[in-house]
Amino acid sequence: MQNILITGASRGIGLGLAQAYLDRGAHVHAVVRNADSPALRQLQQTYPDRLHLIACDLNHDDAAAQITQALNGHPLDIAIFNAGIMGPSHQDVAQASASEIAELFLCNAIAPLRLARQLAAQVIEGGVLAFMSSQMGSVQLARASDMPLYGASKAALNSLLRSWSEAEDRPAASLLALHPGWVRTDMGGSAADLDVATSAAGLVATIASQLGTRNCLFLDYQQQPLAW
Template sequence: MNGTRRTALVIGASRTLGLGLAAEFLRRDWDVIGTVRGRQRTGLHDLAEASRGRLTVESLEMTAPEQIAALRDRLAQHTLDLLFVNAAITRGDIPIGDVPTDMFTEVMITNALGPMRVVELLGPLVAPAGTIGVMSSDQGSIALNTEGGQDLYRASKSALNQLMRSYAARHADSSRTLLLMDPGWVRTELGGPDADLSVEESVPGVAETIERHWGQRGLHFLDHKGQVVPW
């Protein structure tokens, strides 16, 4: 990378991992655009006020395609070095046969379809040598699923990984780097209080992995330590 300041767009940056990533990239001397849902004040707004103009806040409901298109239009004059999509929900550890159809649909849209719509619509804003990253999970790994549980969440992350694989295949001639990132088991609302890592322990590794893989074109499934995650 050259010596000019880089620009990251972090989708889903209002709290926990997304907010931590926005702060970490600021610390690493990036300019950051972060998105929040709705108009309620969040930690990202506080971070923006302290950033001396290096962080701007945009509104985006990622499950609404028209809002993704509107954000693309608002950012049309920007060239992004990094597009990073952070989004996931879980609705509990329910055997798949007991999952209501509306719950299945909600989780799949939020965790798989929504992020890929963002990648499809906003990807063209990323520089030819830039990076598109999506927050995945080792629970999306089929090879690592030896204990079961969290059926719907696992399926949604596996779907996300497969869709990114298809995206990479359709853009095989692209010079961009594509990353599926596993942040580890983190103490967030989703990860729960017994998780191994704090946000502060996970996020620097995610950012470091993104920077270290700059220019390594193609799709990579990696964890916060930069290790390959089995498909």
């Protein structure tokens, strides 16, 4: 049975990934700030033995210690660092306060890499550490003109990931930056192209395609490579 860790599993794409992996027979460790989400409670009623909730705010310094303790030595096949925020709605460099910038870059770039580096020893050789990026994080594609602060935070995530892939403590697993498509969630909005289930199914297949390799790739939910 595969063991999967998913951060930001209370709603949106993270919840969809939890559902998709549970439906496929996996054991899911779902990291959430708020376990009171009705959808998550329903999922736990359906899969009481295979859904393990871990309550944790990922921005806190002791997040890795809390999660490590909750995992209690269980190895992971796949760890998905999905939690993220959009940042201030104005998305304006000139207006942005220090605290808005700090929260955005901490949540979208620093916290996921810090957590991954601290949990990497629990991911099996040939496993996958996947990070929910965005096509807006591609410097080369330059698709973030409407959301420049958010795009910059995902570019920072991608940069930290590529740096780690060249570092001595790089794990013997695949490192993936993923673009989930434009998805109908609280963040993506109701006009987005994809429903959560379609994106999640594509992400599950994309991650599965990289098991047993040692790549560092930027892929979309249809396994297509994106320019960094």
